[in-house]
Amino acid sequence: VTPKAGGWSRACFVGLGIGIKKPFTEVIKANIGDAHAMGQRPITFLRQVVALCTYPNLLDSPSFPEDAKKRARRILQGCGGNSLGSYTASQGINCIREDVASYIERRDGGVPADPDNIYLTTGASDGISAILKILISGDGKSRTGVMIPIPQYPLYSAAISELDAIQVNYYLDEENCWALNVNELRRALNEAKAYCNPKVLCIINPGNPTGQVQSRKCIEDVIHFAWEEKLFLLADEVYQDNVYSEGCQFHSFKKILYEMGPEYYNNVELASFHSTSKGYMGECGYRGGYMEVINLHPEIKGQLVKLLSVRLCPPVSGQAAMDIVVNPPVPGEESYAQFIKEKESVLNNLAKKAKLTEDMFNKIPGVHCNPLQGAMYAFPRIFIPSKAIEEAKAHKMAPDMFYCMKLLEETGICVVPGSGFGQREGTYHFRMTILPPVEKLKILLEKVKDFHIKFLEKYA
Amino acid sequence: VTPKAGGWSRACFVGLGIGIKKPFTEVIKANIGDAHAMGQRPITFLRQVVALCTYPNLLDSPSFPEDAKKRARRILQGCGGNSLGSYTASQGINCIREDVASYIERRDGGVPADPDNIYLTTGASDGISAILKILISGDGKSRTGVMIPIPQYPLYSAAISELDAIQVNYYLDEENCWALNVNELRRALNEAKAYCNPKVLCIINPGNPTGQVQSRKCIEDVIHFAWEEKLFLLADEVYQDNVYSEGCQFHSFKKILYEMGPEYYNNVELASFHSTSKGYMGECGYRGGYMEVINLHPEIKGQLVKLLSVRLCPPVSGQAAMDIVVNPPVPGEESYAQFIKEKESVLNNLAKKAKLTEDMFNKIPGVHCNPLQGAMYAFPRIFIPSKAIEEAKAHKMAPDMFYCMKLLEETGICVVPGSGFGQREGTYHFRMTILPPVEKLKILLEKVKDFHIKFLEKYA
Numbered sequence: 001v002t003p004k005a006g007g008w009s010r011a012c013f014v015g016l017g018i019g020i021k022k023p024f025t026e027v028i029k030a031n032i033g034d035a036h037a038m039g040q041r042p043i044t045f046l047r048q049v050v051a052l053c054t055y056p057n058l059l060d061s062p063s064f065p066e067d068a069k070k071r072a073r074r075i076l077q078g079c080g081g082n083s084l085g086s087y088t089a090s091q092g093i094n095c096i097r098e099d100v101a102s103y104i105e106r107r108d109g110g111v112p113a114d115p116d117n118i119y120l121t122t123g124a125s126d127g128i129s130a131i132l133k134i135l136i137s138g139d140g141k142s143r144t145g146v147m148i149p150i151p152q153y154p155l156y157s158a159a160i161s162e163l164d165a166i167q168v169n170y171y172l173d174e175e176n177c178w179a180l181n182v183n184e185l186r187r188a189l190n191e192a193k194a195y196c197n198p199k200v201l202c203i204i205n206p207g208n209p210t211g212q213v214q215s216r217k218c219i220e221d222v223i224h225f226a227w228e229e230k231l232f233l234l235a236d237e238v239y240q241d242n243v244y245s246e247g248c249q250f251h252s253f254k255k256i257l258y259e260m261g262p263e264y265y266n267n268v269e270l271a272s273f274h275s276t277s278k279g280y281m282g283e284c285g286y287r288g289g290y291m292e293v294i295n296l297h298p299e300i301k302g303q304l305v306k307l308l309s310v311r312l313c314p315p316v317s318g319q320a321a322m323d324i325v326v327n328p329p330v331p332g333e334e335s336y337a338q339f340i341k342e343k344e345s346v347l348n349n350l351a352k353k354a355k356l357t358e359d360m361f362n363k364i365p366g367v368h369c370n371p372l373q374g375a376m377y378a379f380p381r382i383f384i385p386s387k388a389i390e391e392a393k394a395h396k397m398a399p400d401m402f403y404c405m406k407l408l409e410e411t412g413i414c415v416v417p418g419s420g421f422g423q424r425e426g427t428y429h430f431r432m433t434i435l436p437p438v439e440k441l442k443i444l445l446e447k448v449k450d451f452h453i454k455f456l457e458k459y460a
Numbered sequence: 461v462t463p464k465a466g467g468w469s470r471a472c473f474v475g476l477g478i479g480i481k482k483p484f485t486e487v488i489k490a491n492i493g494d495a496h497a498m499g500q501r502p503i504t505f506l507r508q509v510v511a512l513c514t515y516p517n518l519l520d521s522p523s524f525p526e527d528a529k530k531r532a533r534r535i536l537q538g539c540g541g542n543s544l545g546s547y548t549a550s551q552g553i554n555c556i557r558e559d560v561a562s563y564i565e566r567r568d569g570g571v572p573a574d575p576d577n578i579y580l581t582t583g584a585s586d587g588i589s590a591i592l593k594i595l596i597s598g599d600g601k602s603r604t605g606v607m608i609p610i611p612q613y614p615l616y617s618a619a620i621s622e623l624d625a626i627q628v629n630y631y632l633d634e635e636n637c638w639a640l641n642v643n644e645l646r647r648a649l650n651e652a653k654a655y656c657n658p659k660v661l662c663i664i665n666p667g668n669p670t671g672q673v674q675s676r677k678c679i680e681d682v683i684h685f686a687w688e689e690k691l692f693l694l695a696d697e698v699y700q701d702n703v704y705s706e707g708c709q710f711h712s713f714k715k716i717l718y719e720m721g722p723e724y725y726n727n728v729e730l731a732s733f734h735s736t737s738k739g740y741m742g743e744c745g746y747r748g749g750y751m752e753v754i755n756l757h758p759e760i761k762g763q764l765v766k767l768l769s770v771r772l773c774p775p776v777s778g779q780a781a782m783d784i785v786v787n788p789p790v791p792g793e794e795s796y797a798q799f800i801k802e803k804e805s806v807l808n809n810l811a812k813k814a815k816l817t818e819d820m821f822n823k824i825p826g827v828h829c830n831p832l833q834g835a836m837y838a839f840p841r842i843f844i845p846s847k848a849i850e851e852a853k854a855h856k857m858a859p860d861m862f863y864c865m866k867l868l869e870e871t872g873i874c875v876v877p878g879s880g881f882g883q884r885e886g887t888y889h890f891r892m893t894i895l896p897p898v899e900k901l902k903i904l905l906e907k908v909k910d911f912h913i914k915f916l917e918k919y920a
Binding site: 032034035036037038039040042047048050051054055058061063079080081083084085086087088122123125126129155158159162281282283284285286287307310311312313314315316317318 | 511521543583619743747770
């Protein structure tokens with residue numbers, strides 16, 4: 001099992017030792033996409049609705065807006081005994097699945113979405129794990145292969161290893177802004193066919209840790225490839241609201257699939273995932289999420305529901321939070337002005353920080369950073385001198401792990417080595433979130449710069 | 461994968477057909493331990509604290525009591541950025557794990573509990589699945605065997621089947637009020653050794669679906685057996701607050717283990733589970749829970765934390781709810797009087813309904829029901845005439861499934877057939893919750909009685 005990116009920070013703190021004086025006053029956890037922990041404020045409307053659902057006496061309070069009360073009443077009506085404390089259907093509350101379906105239809109310009117294909121989940125991870133569990137089977141050469149991007153988000157390698165499936169790597173093209181190239185998919189698939197049965201293709205768009213936003217053309221190519229090779233598509237789209245670069249736009253796999261015509265949308269199996277944790281809400285702690293699964297064989301669907309029913313239901317306050325993500329205030333509603341102000345403030349800030357981070361990294365000698373088109377991470381490539389590589393080897397550490405440990409020890413900045421996500425042999429990276437407030441982020445980037453220059457000098 | 465007890469209700473509703481007129485006006489879901497859905501009111505204090513954590517503006521509101529605000533502030537201080545929206549450590553928020561440890565110490569008369577051994581979980585099911593995942597290994601004859609009571613709660617059989625472990629049944633003694641007999645444990649273990657490697661012993665106390673409360677002597681015997689046979693003990697103690705019968709008392713495995721002396725408490729590995737879902741709170745939807753694991757080998761502990769980190773963290777509002785379960789108002793605090801009134805009202809009502817249910821079932825010819833000493837279910841044994849058994853066979857149904865389907869079709873009452881939990885060959889049971897309000901429960905029991913008498917007549 002590969003540890004999650006967050007697990008790395010604990011490892012770091014252990015590595016730091018207790019009571020030893022360090023040349024910094026504060027550890028900055030830039031290792032995990034945990035917005036509120038970095039000072040981002042919750043969206044008021046979302047919290048108002050969840051508080052109203054939690055303690056319905058507040059429905060009589062004049063200090064809560066009517067549109068929030070309306071949402072809360074609707075959610076409570078979907079709960080047994082009108083209580084967040086009741087179990088819901090394993091698939092989630094009906095009216096919230098309806099809201100998710102409407103959201104998808106609006107997002108995708110009217111492409112129909114069926115609430116029956118929506119499953120509310122305990123964060124996106126839970127959905128991804130469940131789908132993989134259902135799809136993986138076979139032994140030896142017939143064992144299911146799961147294609148994942150390299151670099152990847154470590155949930156995938158962890159789930160694949162836990163389920164004893166075969167991880168099939170396809171490499172994103174760093175020289176081309178981490179684009180996904182179908183020739184590379186084909187290479188990976190053909191090689192994998194010799195030792196397993198590749199059945200699943202995972203896509204992360206916008207990318208984590210790489211931050212690229214896929215073009216419409218690229219998505220069409222991937223869908224055609226999946227159709228041709230009969231691959232089940234998993235589209236991890238949790239950063240769908242996090243797109244910053246000019247000229248970039250989020251296209252859902254579902255929408256493009258539909259627009260490619262019935263031969264495609266009647267045949268390609270697709271699961272796509274969303275979450276309350278990212279976007280402009282950053283509500284990681286609620287463990288809310290949904291997946292939409294299309295063209296799933298009815299028998300497999302029965303198995304999926306059975307599997308999900310073992311964990312009874314997703315947390316109900318997370319379901320409520322998900323409802324507000326897909327059903328926020330609309331123009332004309334009392335809370336709209338404040339909502340849109342808060343939303344835009346978060347997203348504009350992230351866009352500013354994405355640009356700032358790219359620019360500052362690219363000013364450091366021996367560092368190259370692709371544009372952060374979306375998501376909330378930078379994944380710069382770093383030059384590590386051969387003397388440092390040797391010293392890392394002497395410490396039985398990956399060179400980028402050695403680099404990140406040194407960075408932490410000298411600056412208090414916690415980032416995740418590229419080897420935790422996978423990277424081309426001989427290249428080194430780290431992942432850093434852009435979540436700290438702008439002023440703090442600037443200081444942090446300056447510190448990384450100073451550290452890197454000294455590091456290059458030391459090991460020259 | 462065996463469906464959960466709740467899954468059965470959906471199967472029923474499908475079985476009922478849509479639009480066909482039925483001889484009842486309402487379906488009564490007595491199939492699942494879902495207290496709020498059956499009309500039980502949440503504990504005010506718990507919801508106040510969770511609402512305050514959700515929307516901290518309320519900390520300035522004069523309509524919330526100070527003791528609730530104090531709890532909320534403490535929980536928020538344990539959260540990154542003081543927000544329920546941040547990820548927590550995979551093991552859960554530190555100060556809540558401290559509160560859990562203090563609770564266990566108070567409950568167990570001072571037996572020490574270490575917060576480091578406490579893991580907050582997504583309901584008890586999540587903890588049970590995680591521990592089983594860590595403990596199961598091997599192939600063929602060396603495959604891990606997991607001993608579970610029959611009748612059992614279907615989470616166990618589902619998890620065992622999902623993990624490809626070997627289910628080793630030991631039978632509870634129905635003639636002796638569903639007691640656990642160590643001779644039967646020994647029989648099951650010895651037989652299992654021929655085809656697997658039995659390493660884990662699961663206990664449910666108070667029992668689900670059987671409602672027995674284990675005596676101190678019985679627990680001592682089980683612990684001695686586990687020590688002798690080097691079995692890992694899983695103690696499912698989620699009904700620890702649900703004890704009704706005079707002369708019965710809940711004893712935790714941890715406490716008895718400690719009192720048996722260092723030879724036992726330094727050696728026996730034990731995981732025990734608790735939850736927000738049962739007790740007097742009935743907060744199933746929050747998916748809150750904890751497990752305490754003692755004597756776990758440090759390497760295995762490392763694996764457990766790694767495994768838990770894949771799902772990032774348990775839902776934070778569930779963690780907050782768990783905190784109030786273990787840290788409720790105490791005498792002298794503003795909310796104490798209301799809290800204790802609400803708590804006792806729920807528990808006294810359940811005790812009344814436990815007795816009522818036992819008495820009414822035992823008045824029905826061909827039905828025998830053991831005392832409901834604890835938990836929240838009756839599991840009566842029902843006589844099914846051989847003519848009915850034949851008709852069930854013709855429908856390719858288990859006889860008790862046939863019985864429960866008929867009960868549902870004729871009365872609208874949804875209960876779960878004993879075959880969903882396991883029972884001795886040739887005996888038939890069903891599980892019914894005692895959660896409906898007293899007046900409704902009386903009507904329900906009268907309906908079951910009328911149905912049963914007519915059923916006996918029809919198939920005489």
